[in-house]
Amino acid sequence: MSALAGWGDDYFWGAMVILRLFAVSLIIAVIIGLIGAAMKLSGNRLAQTIANAYTVIFRGTPELLVLLIVYFGAAVTLTAIVQSFDANVKFIDIPPFWAGAFAIALIVGAYMTETFRGAFLGVDSGHVEAARALGLSNFQTFVYVRIPQMWRLALPNFGNHMLSLMKDTALISVIGVEEIVFVAEMATTVTNKPFTMYIVVAFIYLCITTVITLAVMLLEKYANKHLVGGK
């Protein structure tokens, strides 16, 4: 373990990078998921078709390919656009962090779309009718009846999506973001202890996914507390 001495800082900052990436992608993915679910639930044919195509494409394509398409594709596109204004520009670099964040959000957003859609449809229509019969407005029904039940229904899947998202962050080492896999690579070239260095990476991921799992469990317990006791 003495081989690790001196690399602690690097791993720490690497871990910060993936946590930041996690947070950013999660926010974007939730937004995409809500929009996607709304499109699928809307009566609009075009919106439904677009949303369906989106989920089919991003659930059927390897995560790594999505990342490569977004990263290199964005670079090529932006370069082409800039060159049409100034022909002297050779190449535009895309910040890999943001390319990674978008790529991962696009992947996980496709799963979120299905989860949110399922949760919306899963709310017992009887409850909604009961609320309307009691004189609640559409909006009140949505806020007080639908949302609380939706989030309970969505939570287990949502937790799984967060775990996938966390694990997908490891991919961005491929496009050169300086996170923990990158640190392990660097440390290996210096110390020649690859196993030690990559096991640390695995351990860091395991810790983070454990925390996410526990957090989701707590939330589920909280969300289901009205179900405990009475059968």
Add this chain to the structure above:
Amino acid sequence: MSEEKPIIVLENVCKYFGNFKALTDVNLTVQKGARIVVCGPSGSGKSTMIRCINRLEEHDSGRIIVAGNELTDAVKNIDAVRREVGMVFQSFNLFPHLKVVDNLTLALKLVRKVGKPEAREIATRYLERVHIPDQADKYPSQLSGGQQQRVAIARALCMNPEVMLFDEPTSALDPEMISEVLDVMTELAEEGMTMICVTHEMGFARSVADQIAFMDAGEIVEIAPPSEFFQNPRSERTKLFLSQILSH
């Protein structure tokens, strides 16, 4: 009456679920050919008692002896008892992935080691007995509730048991299907089958049972022949129960 050996004996049987005492000193003696109906409010321990008889639940103290085998941890005894005891459940519990005929033959083949053609022959015979010989090649989900429960009865009978246990066999059925199941049970009783039947069908109890046992809070409060049970219930709890159940 000559001292014939009873087929089932329960002696001071107690059963706990955690700290909750589900059975308290239950005593019951069942002679061969007896037809005992068990009734009582929900949660009074009726299911627990008959599930102890074929060891789907383990009792904590007291003795249970079935056809001369005392129920202990000994696997040999449990197997021996289950060979003698057939059971019919409230929710049918048919094997959903097997056709009706395969539901009947599975245990014959696995437990009794009966060959395939013979097993099929036995199955056909019992399906005729419960009046559904033409449903053999359907899946349980293709049958009505009443038909499913009759398949379940036939499945238990195939094993040629000495005793049949019924746990509310008609409670999950739509009203119009109850009688087709009760008819089959009545026929069985007339053929001399020993049976213990948990049911709230008081008409059936009156005409078929030779003893009615009333359970409450894990105890057998009262056990008597139907005439006495309905006319002169001794305990207040029985009277209360009868007034509730017969009032509608």
Add this chain to the structure above:
Amino acid sequence: MIFEFGLIFGSIPKMLTGLGLTLQLLLLSSFIGLVLAVITLLMRISGRWFLVAPAVVYIYIFRGTPILVQIFVIYYGLPQFEFIREGVFWPFLREPFWCCILALSLNAGAYVSEILRGGVLGVDKGAQEAASALGISKTQSFIYITTPIAIRLSLPAYSNDIISMTKATALASTVTLLDMTGVARTIVAQTFAPYEIFISAAIIYMVIAWMVQKGFGMLERRMSRYIKATR
């Protein structure tokens, strides 16, 4: 920027040279993974702590870390140890192909065993009680009642897992293997047409995912005859 459709169709045949490797990775690791999953499941439900504990730890570790990191630990990490380099498995472990197979199989084993466990837990208790009451032994009941019903219940989740596995094989390209994604990456490095090439690859992956889904859908319908049956 000109999006060259010609390039897409032109590159698909080249991409197909990597298809063989992709399918080998998929089929071999799904098969080994399934065997591991069944063993793990049996350990998990054995009720004996010395079998349950290793199964739980195995599942926890492999579900809690990214596959990419697992591949790196095995491929780059294991040679750190002399006993590995001199051991009997070295001819395999020095090959990136077998390292990927190992990582993907271990991963599948962990996920699929949880899927199968879900199926086993989903089997109605009543059918098992009925079997006991008929004198059928625990083992027989597991083989003839629990297993067929559990397989049917696990099928949809298993089909999704095979699709995830298909996508995960793309990670083999990170350890120099020329699977479909690996081929695509080398072509992009030469032509620098990331959209066209990567999208072609993505299309092939989607076709595979679609076939897996259809195949399992058919299997599921076949096995559901007893559920869907009409009166």
